[in-house]
Amino acid sequence: MTDQHGTHGTLYGVGVGPGDPELLTLKALRLMRSAAVIAYPAPDTGSSFARDIVASHLPEGVREYAIRIPMQTDRFPIQAIYDDAAAALTPVLESGEDVVVLCEGDPFFYGSFMYLHARLATDFPCQVVPGVSSLMAGGAVSARPLASLSETFAVVPAPLPTERLSELLDQHDNLVFLKVGRHLDKVRRVIASAGLTDRAIYMERIATDRQRCLPLAELTDTSAPYFSLIQLNKRWSKPV
Amino acid sequence: MTDQHGTHGTLYGVGVGPGDPELLTLKALRLMRSAAVIAYPAPDTGSSFARDIVASHLPEGVREYAIRIPMQTDRFPIQAIYDDAAAALTPVLESGEDVVVLCEGDPFFYGSFMYLHARLATDFPCQVVPGVSSLMAGGAVSARPLASLSETFAVVPAPLPTERLSELLDQHDNLVFLKVGRHLDKVRRVIASAGLTDRAIYMERIATDRQRCLPLAELTDTSAPYFSLIQLNKRWSKPV
Numbered sequence: 439m440t441d442q443h444g445t446h447g448t449l450y451g452v453g454v455g456p457g458d459p460e461l462l463t464l465k466a467l468r469l470m471r472s473a474a475v476i477a478y479p480a481p482d483t484g485s486s487f488a489r490d491i492v493a494s495h496l497p498e499g500v501r502e503y504a505i506r507i508p509m510q511t512d513r514f515p516i517q518a519i520y521d522d523a524a525a526a527l528t529p530v531l532e533s534g535e536d537v538v539v540l541c542e543g544d545p546f547f548y549g550s551f552m553y554l555h556a557r558l559a560t561d562f563p564c565q566v567v568p569g570v571s572s573l574m575a576g577g578a579v580s581a582r583p584l585a586s587l588s589e590t591f592a593v594v595p596a597p598l599p600t601e602r603l604s605e606l607l608d609q610h611d612n613l614v615f616l617k618v619g620r621h622l623d624k625v626r627r628v629i630a631s632a633g634l635t636d637r638a639i640y641m642e643r644i645a646t647d648r649q650r651c652l653p654l655a656e657l658t659d660t661s662a663p664y665f666s667l668i669q670l671n672k673r674w675s676k677p678v
Numbered sequence: 679m680t681d682q683h684g685t686h687g688t689l690y691g692v693g694v695g696p697g698d699p700e701l702l703t704l705k706a707l708r709l710m711r712s713a714a715v716i717a718y719p720a721p722d723t724g725s726s727f728a729r730d731i732v733a734s735h736l737p738e739g740v741r742e743y744a745i746r747i748p749m750q751t752d753r754f755p756i757q758a759i760y761d762d763a764a765a766a767l768t769p770v771l772e773s774g775e776d777v778v779v780l781c782e783g784d785p786f787f788y789g790s791f792m793y794l795h796a797r798l799a800t801d802f803p804c805q806v807v808p809g810v811s812s813l814m815a816g817g818a819v820s821a822r823p824l825a826s827l828s829e830t831f832a833v834v835p836a837p838l839p840t841e842r843l844s845e846l847l848d849q850h851d852n853l854v855f856l857k858v859g860r861h862l863d864k865v866r867r868v869i870a871s872a873g874l875t876d877r878a879i880y881m882e883r884i885a886t887d888r889q890r891c892l893p894l895a896e897l898t899d900t901s902a903p904y905f906s907l908i909q910l911n912k913r914w915s916k917p918v
Contacts, residue, residue: 453814455703463810464707465700544810546817547824559821566818570703570784570808574693577786578806581799584787590846591833598828606830609849 446562447474447531450538451545451555453569454491457645461570467495469567474535477503477527479542479550488540503527503537507550517553524557531562544569548595548616572644572667573614579651580639580669585612589673596621596668603628611672618666625668626654634670642666686802687714687771690778691785691795693809694731697886701810707735709807714775717743717767719782719790728780743767743777747790757793764797771802784809788835788856812884812907813854819891820879820909825852829913836861836908843868851912858906865908866894874910882906 450469455461470476470492480486486504489496505523507516527537545551545566555564573593577584585591589611594603596618607613607628615625618640629638638654642663654668690709695701710716710732720726726744729736745763747756767777785791785806795804813833817824825831829851834843836858847853847868855865858880869878878894882903894908 453810456808458705460705460708461703461808463695463701463703465698467704468700544814544817544824546822547814548826549823552823552826555821555823564821566821568696568701568810568814568818570693570810571814574784574787574808574811577784578808581795581804581806582786583789583792583795584784585833586788586792588835588837590835590838592850593825593831593833595828595830598830605849609845610832 445534447533447535447537448563448565449527449531449554449558450536450565450567451541451549451551452538452567453544453571454488454540454542455570455645456543456572456575457487457491457643457649458575459491459494461575461645462492462495463567463569465567466492466569469536469538470495470540471497472536473497473500473538475501475503475527475530475537476540477505477523477537477554478540479507480504482506482508486540488542491542492540520553520557524554527554527558528561531558541569544571547571547573572665575644576614576641576667576669579641579644579649582639582669582671584614584669584671596625600624600628604631607632607634607670613670615668615670617664618662618668619664620661622662622666623660626657629654629668629670634672637672638668638670640666640668685774687773687775687777688803688805689767689771689794689798690776690805690807691781691789691791692778692807693781693784693811694728695810696783696812696815696884697727697731697889698815699731699734701815701885702732702735703807703809705807706732706809709776709778710735710780711737712776713737713740713778715741715743715767715770715777716780717745717763717777717794718780719747720744722746722748726780728782731782732780760793760797764794767794767798768801771798781809784811787811787813812905815884816854816881816907816909819881819884819889822879822909822911824854824909824911836865840864840868844871847872847874847910853910855908855910857904858902858908859904860901862902862906863900866897869894869908869910874912877912878908878910880906880908
């Protein structure tokens with residue numbers, strides 16, 4: 439590196455897309471192949487979804503660092519986890535080696551890479567490589583445009599209170615509800631109250647082997663996996 | 679093809695990302711390389727931005743079809759342009775050959791591919807391949823996360839009236855104003871009225887050689903190119 443940080447390595451936050459390994463960008467692939475260390479979020483036990491996406495592209499002998507994040511983060515000091523990860527990656531960057539952090543979807547769109555970025559970007563060169571978001575992958579799967587022309591588009595986390603969900607639904611032409619999970623019934627009620635159930639499409643595990651996509655009206659499940667979303671287009675009709 | 683459409687070719691709407699040829703996905707590259715015909719939007723005269731992005735990857739001898747779209751679309755019958763394009767691509771698909779339509783950013787996020795999709799997807803197999811949006815590329819360039827946790831995120835086309843822009847600004851944690859162009863002064867006034875100028879970042883021609891990114895407060899221009907956006911994060915502070 440020949441920047442203001444001297445001979446330090448670069449921290450890359452690299453979006454690996456929503457699930458299909460073919461939705462990796464050429465830039466993500468190049469950086470992964472030249473990285474000294476590849477880091478990724480992972481659950482307490484078991485495999486990392488971000489790593490699984492790119493497993494077939496991982497170079498032989500690359501050093502790996504799993505950032506283990508408990509599922510029930512409210513019970514654990516989440517800040518300490520990122521403190522530890524930053525401390526572990528610091529000597530690698532100081533030695534001049536590059537670190538690639540794999541991020542599901544896009545690194546800066548509801549992603550956890552921001553926590554590492556906040557801890558390391560002051561001391562080391564840092565670059566974010568955008569990825570295909572599950573938002574855009576959802577529109578491709580539903581075969582329905584997310585937004586067009588001068589319509590507005592809102593991204594709404596499903597954990598928000600009912601009143602707030604209703605307010606946002608009232609105000610926007612197009613919405614995607616994220617992180618539906620155990621909030622499925624609440625979101626369904628909000629949409630039904632507005633008489634818009636027939637405009638909503640439910641999707642889970644987009645761009646993976648276990649992908650599901652069906653009209654919300656046909657969904658009988660009462661809860662959903664964390665990686666689920668509902669796309670709603672109020673004024674949907676065939677564009678002319 | 680062995681689907682319900684018999685031996686017809688497939689229409690692919692392929693996102694080519696915001697500008698950097700390295701932000702192409704592996705899937706986009708594969709489909710481009712095996713397509714019989716590559717189609718793309720283009721101005722009346724001059725080169726197509728979507729084609730320029732992938733020019734180095736275009737296979738030798740591929741047939742090309744430019745969908746010429748006048749800049750001043752209000753003066754022209756835009757529907758007739760897509761009718762003509764669909765009519766031109768129909769015999770290719772009928773003959774069993776695949777058509778790849780190149781789309782800047784993502785095909786279904788404020789993209790024009792929806793017009794071809796509406797005309798051809800009933801008669802031919804059609805697949806949308808999501809791409810990296812300028813939205814996510816903007817967050818990477820500004821080095822500021824677009825949204826996190828249970829924050830809301832709104833995409834707001836700048837041509838909307840002042841009152842509507844103010845209302846949306848009031849209601850959301852994070853916003854991106856798209857298509858800023860000649861609406862720059864209006865958007866700037868709306869943001870200033872809310873006292874949020876210091877939270878806004880202006881970007882144009884993201885992920886190209888001509889990229890600019892600066893705090894809105896430092897921007898002295900009074901108009902902007904069409905491919906410009908303003909990212910605003912109300913509660914922006916370093917994540918901990």
